[in-house]
Amino acid sequence: VPEILEVEAARQVLEARALHRPIDSVFTPDTWFLKRGTTAEALRDALDGRQFVAARRRGKLMLVDVDDGGVLGLHLGMSGRVVVDGDAAGDPLVYASNRPEAAWHRFGLAFVDSGQFFLRDPRRLGGVELEPDESRLGPDALSLTRAQLDRALAARRAPVKAVLMDQARIAGLGNLLADEALWRAGIDPARPAVAVDANERAALHRAIRSTLRTLGRRGGSHTGDLPRSLDEPCPRDGAALRRTKVGGRTTYWCPAHQR
Numbered sequence: 001v002p003e004i005l006e007v008e009a010a011r012q013v014l015e016a017r018a019l020h021r022p023i024d025s026v027f028t029p030d031t032w033f034l035k036r037g038t039t040a041e042a043l044r045d046a047l048d049g050r051q052f053v054a055a056r057r058r059g060k061l062m063l064v065d066v067d068d069g070g071v072l073g074l075h076l077g078m079s080g081r082v083v084v085d086g087d088a089a090g091d092p093l094v095y096a097s098n099r100p101e102a103a104w105h106r107f108g109l110a111f112v113d114s115g116q117f118f119l120r121d122p123r124r125l126g127g128v129e130l131e132p133d134e135s136r137l138g139p140d141a142l143s144l145t146r147a148q149l150d151r152a153l154a155a156r157r158a159p160v161k162a163v164l165m166d167q168a169r170i171a172g173l174g175n176l177l178a179d180e181a182l183w184r185a186g187i188d189p190a191r192p193a194v195a196v197d198a199n200e201r202a203a204l205h206r207a208i209r210s211t212l213r214t215l216g217r218r219g220g221s222h223t224g225d226l227p228r229s230l231d232e233p234c235p236r237d238g239a240a241l242r243r244t245k246v247g248g249r250t251t252y253w254c255p256a257h258q259r
């Protein structure tokens with residue numbers, strides 16, 4: 001499942017391969033994939049004859065700037081990958097197939113130079129929209145400051161893990177990254193966010209940064225040190241891990257050192 005690290009890899013593919021190439025035509029075989037009132041006709045109007053000039057990202061939302069000032073928003077959902085001229089990035093392919101099924105191409109573009117961009121999404125939970133609302137997203141997890149983390153957690157009675165995954169509070173962390181960061185910080189995922197004290201917030205901020213840096217280098221959000229299996233002990237202290245639901249999501253954690 002793409003989390004911020006996979007979306008950042010997809011953004012880099014767009015930045016390296018899809019900018020400054022005039023667009024010849026827009027491919028919208030799946031109107032269900034067009035979100036928030038975006039229509040196939042509006043996409044053609046917005047993109048035909050234009051070119052992309054920048055590929056940005058906020059959390060898990062990709063934002064592609066068009067040369068006339070428009071913005072195309074791309075969501076990878078649970079299994080989406082960006083494919084430009086056959087170069088792909090996005091879903092880590094641990095759980096989904098990467099067969100080049102044309103039926104999984106939910107949206108695409110042909111460039112005048114005959115190259116192609118596709119959004120490939122077997123599970124069809126991603127989407128495309130024009131002029132996405134960036135203001136509904138919190139600060140980006142990859143550049144999260146200590147003060148932003150403090151603000152995100154302040155006065156929240158919800159479990160700290162649920163707050164970390166709330167895209168309006170912090171944009172980009174999903175289930176795997178949140179579990180890994182809380183495990184590294186030694187914080188019980190079910191504790192109310194408001195009860196996490198200043199020293200623990202400092203540890204959590206360091207843990208989020210180390211999680212993103214280390215797992216980014218290793219190749220994605222599925223490469224954490226916290227096992228996602230009850231057959232393996234906690235790598236830090238050898239205790240038996242627990243699996244519970246926190247904020248509706250399956251959560252692995254260590255009762256010996258996460259408090």
Ligand SMILES: [Zn+2]
Pocket residue numbers: 234235236237238239254255256257258
């Ligand atoms: Zn432990």
